[in-house]
Amino acid sequence: MDLLSNLALGFSVALSPYTLMLAVIGCFAGTIVGALPGLGPSNGVAIMIPLAFTLGLDATASLVLLTSVYYGAMYGGRISSILLNIPGDEPALMTTLDGYPMAKQGRAGDALVISGVASFVGAFFATIGLMLLAPVLARVAYLFGPAEYFALYLLAFATLGGMASKNQAKAALASCLGLGIAMIGLDTTTGMPRFTFGNMHLMDGIDFLVAIVGLFAVAEVFFFIESHGKSSAIGVKLDKITIPLRDLKNSTVAMIRSTVIGFVAGVLPGAGASLGSFLAYMSEKSLGRGGVPMGTGNPRGVAAPEAGNNAAAGGALVPMLTLGVPGSGTTAVLLALLMTLNITPGPTLFTDRPDVVWGLIASLLIANVVLLIMNVPLVKVFVKVLMVPPWVLLPGVTMVSFVGIYSLTGSYFDLLLMVGFGVLGYVLRKLDVPTVPVILGILLGNSMEEALRRAMVLSDGDWTYLFSSGIAIGLWVAAVAGFVAPIFLRQFLKKPAIAPADKIVD
Numbered sequence: 346m347d348l349l350s351n352l353a354l355g356f357s358v359a360l361s362p363y364t365l366m367l368a369v370i371g372c373f374a375g376t377i378v379g380a381l382p383g384l385g386p387s388n389g390v391a392i393m394i395p396l397a398f399t400l401g402l403d404a405t406a407s408l409v410l411l412t413s414v415y416y417g418a419m420y421g422g423r424i425s426s427i428l429l430n431i432p433g434d435e436p437a438l439m440t441t442l443d444g445y446p447m448a449k450q451g452r453a454g455d456a457l458v459i460s461g462v463a464s465f466v467g468a469f470f471a472t473i474g475l476m477l478l479a480p481v482l483a484r485v486a487y488l489f490g491p492a493e494y495f496a497l498y499l500l501a502f503a504t505l506g507g508m509a510s511k512n513q514a515k516a517a518l519a520s521c522l523g524l525g526i527a528m529i530g531l532d533t534t535t536g537m538p539r540f541t542f543g544n545m546h547l548m549d550g551i552d553f554l555v556a557i558v559g560l561f562a563v564a565e566v567f568f569f570i571e572s573h574g575k576s577s578a579i580g581v582k583l584d585k586i587t588i589p590l591r592d593l594k595n596s597t598v599a600m601i602r603s604t605v606i607g608f609v610a611g612v613l614p615g616a617g618a619s620l621g622s623f624l625a626y627m628s629e630k631s632l633g634r635g636g637v638p639m640g641t642g643n644p645r646g647v648a649a650p651e652a653g654n655n656a657a658a659g660g661a662l663v664p665m666l667t668l669g670v671p672g673s674g675t676t677a678v679l680l681a682l683l684m685t686l687n688i689t690p691g692p693t694l695f696t697d698r699p700d701v702v703w704g705l706i707a708s709l710l711i712a713n714v715v716l717l718i719m720n721v722p723l724v725k726v727f728v729k730v731l732m733v734p735p736w737v738l739l740p741g742v743t744m745v746s747f748v749g750i751y752s753l754t755g756s757y758f759d760l761l762l763m764v765g766f767g768v769l770g771y772v773l774r775k776l777d778v779p780t781v782p783v784i785l786g787i788l789l790g791n792s793m794e795e796a797l798r799r800a801m802v803l804s805d806g807d808w809t810y811l812f813s814s815g816i817a818i819g820l821w822v823a824a825v826a827g828f829v830a831p832i833f834l835r836q837f838l839k840k841p842a843i844a845p846a847d848k849i850v851d
Contacts, residue, residue: 352476355703358405359711364704367402367410368712372719375417379437380425386418386658386675394682404686405701409708411682412662415675416468416709419618419658420716423460423651427453431561436618436654438557438781439626443639443646450642455589459644460651461720462593466600467652469713471608471659475666476706491799492811496820498793501623501785503828513828515778523786524793526551533791534798546758555759556787558750559766560773560780566743567771589644596648599629607653611660618657619788625653627827659709666690666702 358364371393378389390411397407422437427444440460447456489497502520529540530550541547603625610621629649630639639646658675665676667690683690688698695702750759773780804810812818 348477351699351703352707354699355705355707358700358704359409359707364406364409364708365711367406368413368708369715371410371413372417372420372712372715375414375419376421376424376716376719377417378414379418379421379423386415386422389414389418390675390679397682404683404688404698405704407682407686408679408701408705411679412705412709413712415679416655416658416712417716419468419655420461420464420720422654423464423647424457427456427460427647429565431565432557436622436650436657438619438784439622439650439654440647442626442781443641443643446640446642447644447647452589452642455592455644456647458589458721459592459596460647461717463596463600463603463648463651464655464720465713465717467604467607467655467657468659468716469710470604471611471656472706472709472713474608474656475659475662475709478663488816490814491796491803492813492817493820494796495793495800495811496817496824497620498789498796500820500824500827501620501789502782503824512777515776516782517828519773519778519780519782520786523783523788524790525786526556526783527787527790528794533795546756546762550791551762551787552754552759553784553787555750555754555763556766557784559763560770560784562743563764563767564770564774564780567767568774592644596645599645599649600652602628602632603649603652604656607656608660610653611657612663618654618661619785621657621660622650622654623785625649666694 393414423440426432426437426440427448430441430445432438444456531548606625607621626649629645661676800810
């Protein structure tokens with residue numbers, strides 16, 4: 346009964362014309378921000394905070410606007426991933442693996458519809474999970490100490506070999522390269538510079554946005570120049586766009602499974618949407634059966650990471666609201682907003698400020714419906730981006746990327762570094778070395794190192810502490826199995842020669 350009364354209170358706040366208008370504006374703005382390569386939800390929310398203060402919004406209205414931007418950006422990240430093969434943000438990396446091949450097959454519209462529905466399923470049910478299970482699921486985070494987190498990150502790296510490349514050695518090399526790049530900057534424990542070579546610009550480390558835009562967007566420019574536009578990632582021929590009911594039906598189980606995985610990943614502080622999308626994709630690759638092989642344009646390969654990363658976005662709000670611990674970079678920004686407004690997140694927030702919490706939850710439920718209505722009917726508008734001549738579109742996307750990075754960092758050095766990452770991405774792709782493990786290494790490297798150091802401090806240097814719990818041992822076993830098994834099983838899992846892209850059917 347308390348739940349229903351609290352939810353009624355939330356909808357009384359969320360359904361006011363003013364709050365509803367803020368939710369719609371936030372959804373639209375977030376979708377645009379998410380679609381722009383290299384920006385992502387963290388930057389979108391951070392950019393909107395000054396607007397919230399300028400408009401004099403109260404705590405509830407500010408949270409509604411910014412969380413709508415958050416959810417909208419998670420939806421929008423799939424657009425450039427599918428249409429341009431450039432992830433709009435880091436969680437959308439996995440969507441490129443099957444989304445872009447579908448676009449190359451003339452099914453960009455289908456991929457966008459499937460990803461839009463999957464995003465809705467993941468985010469909507471994650472919001473319900475936030476509403477029903479926040480106090481219970483918040484306790485799960487207490488089961489994960491530094492040893493468990495280290496094993497979890499190791500699992501993500503170990504299983505990338507069978508997912509991102511046909512060569513385990515190259516995938517491992519790419520992961521090590523990413524981890525090495527993540528070490529650049531000041532050591533957070535000793536304060537000593539590492540691999541900075543005396544350059545002050547590298548003292549703060551490598552900005553993830555600089556790396557991802559360089560490895561994807563700038564590298565794409567080099568391939569475009571090399572091929573004179575003949576093999577560019579842009580200019581895909583499109584067939585008739587329809588609602589892929591059969592693919593949606595076949596992807597239902599993948600969406601549900603990935604929603605659960607993503608939500609759990611989001612609840613774990615520090616894991617976030619990136620790990621949620623990776624684990625969801627890996628799970629679907631391992632458990633899914635039938636149809637087109639994953640990585641060649643399988644609709645389940647689009648549905649799984651999108652449901653996973655959007656569910657993780659909702660799950661990340663659980664530790665932020667109930668424990669005051671951000672579950673992701675974006676929720677860290679939201680946490681800073683709450684503290685600025687003199688609101689202290691924690692277990693008492695639900696009783697002290699029910700209007701804020703339940704108004705937020707009700708607004709998120711409404712925002713998901715708005716985003717579904719906004720994204721699916723506008724698929725044709727998004728697909729028309731591909732009809733722009735490549736020689737116009739690619740420089741435009743690159744210019745937006747450069748302007749976006751410079752506006753965020755204000756450093757010319759970051760622009761040069763971004764070009765350097767573009768050269769690195771070009772070389773790696775020419776050598777058939779996957780870039781996804783590099784990105785994952787840069788993204789998770791510092792967190793993985795911090796978990797290892799905390800484990801060693803707590804155990805006084807005893808490395809067996811890394812195997813001190815059943816959860817840690819299980820994750821270690823899964824990591825070893827995930828890395829070794831594909832080496833021996835790949836020969837038994839070989840498929841017949843894949844038909845040309847235009848003849849592939851699911």
